Amino acid sequence: MTEFYAPLVVAGDRRPGELVRIERTAVRHLPDATNAWRIVYVSSDSRGEPIPVSGIVIAAGTAASSTPHPLVVYYPSFHGLGGQCAPSQQLLTGDEPLDHIQAALDRGWTVAVPDGENLGITGLGPHTFLAARAAGQVTLDLARASQAIPEVAQSNPGQAPIVLWGYADGGRGAVWAAELHQEYAPELDLRGIAAGAVVTDPGALVRSAHRGPWLALTLAGMIGLSRAYHHLPLRHVLTEDGLHVVRHAENLSAAQLLEQYRQPLERWCQRPDPWNDAIWRYVLTRESRAHAAAPSVPVHLYHGTHDRVVPVESGGGLFTEYRRRGVDVTWREYDTNHFRTATDSTSDVVAHLSGFLGRPAPSRRANPADRSPTDLR
Template identity: 75%
Template structure:
């Protein structure tokens, strides 16, 4: 495993979506009914610099394996900033929840799961948690890489239909990819997206959690965004003790991070409201907020009414924003908490995605106004 995730330089002659490494693997708890590959591919970061990224491609075996299948890029929720918590590693060990993946495989679709920028590949971390642009790039480039995987059938058109699905920070990645699709990967036949518990405004999320039981998410956001925008002096808000804590926290899984760091974010900072620092305000409001562009494909948003991790107001605000921009958007609310909603919603969301895949590719005249 260590060798597969070893870092590598990506030269300027490479193209986003190009395959760099592939390895056949067994996904625990899915049995022999699927084939799966761990892959490393070319993507780009928040500044457009080429980077290696890792992910997993899972295809259900069937008698029609000679025919190309629709592709679902599924982005799970926040796994952590480092360590062996990448989805591609968790899928092999059996630690990754499979509700969403199984719901897509049951329909005969190919499922791809990105690890996210700097998660998986060693020595590149920490993971750029809450960085919208990088997350969108990684998602779209995984779809490109899946088309290039030689073990999968290639459609005559050159691009199988694609839908995106994500939950929590994964929902944020799906939304970002949809917003960037026209400028970054217009050749992809994207038909629609489903995103649950979307983190629309990272600044609001940090403010909501900075003193509560989920305060480590605020610390993780500071770490992730400062890594994504490392050309900006974002860590200047930290104390010396805070800098030491960050060096440790950026190697941890989400579970360990949440257990070990329950102090308010201000405990590690020079000021009580680091999110109001001018440079941080720029990153939080200009560079990281969802809804800046209008997706050209249908969007299904959903949220739990009792969500204490990502407040429902976050999803509601994005729904309203998209409505005002003329996006074809639907909304579903579940009487459940953050974790229950993720499980209960899977069958209905898969049905929504099937509806998107049944539609023809959207042409330029069908795009919403920006």
């Protein structure tokens, strides 16, 4: 496993979605997964620079058909900032929740799961948690790379219809992928997305969670965004103890972060409200601002009314905004908490995705083949 995730540098002439490494593997805990491949592919970071990203692609079968097998890019919720918490690794050890993936495989769909920027490949961390543009680009480029796998291409006569599915920060990545679709990857046959408990405003999340049971997420958000915007001096708000904490925390999983860091973020900062620092206000505003283009495909949003991790107002506000902008959007609330909503919603979400796949393909622009990753900003 270590050799496959060994560090590498992606040259500037590599195109987004291009396969760099591929290795056949087996997901033993998914009995219907007849074929699976770990891959490393090219994507773009928050500044449009090319980066390597790892992920896994799982297929229920290889039999050719008269129509392409649908592709679901499933972006899971926050796993951590480093260590052995990349989804493509946890799927092989049995530590990754399987309900959503199994539900998609049961439909005969191919499922692609991104690790996310800097999570998986050795030495690139920490993961850029809450950096939305990078998450959207990683999602779209995984859709490109999945269809470049020889066995997937051979079993599909033409381009596969694609749907996106994500929860919490994974839902954030799916939403931004839909907003970036026509600009960044217009050649993809995207049919729709489902996104639950979407984090729309990281600044609001930090302010609401910095003293609650999920306060470690504020530290993770500071670390992730400071890595995404590494050209800015974002760690200047930390004390010496804070810098030491960050160096340790950026290698931890989500469970380890929640277990080891139970003090408010300001405990490690030079001011009680680090999110009000001028540079941090700039970053948080940039990350909360919706992309200029509304999704051109249908969107299903859902949220738990008793969600204490991502307040229901976050997803509800996005639903209201999308309706105002003319997006074909639906909304469902579940009378439960953050974690139960993730599981209780599965059958309904899969039904929505199936409906999206049953619609006629929308018109798409040509592949921007002559554009480099730095042009796609």
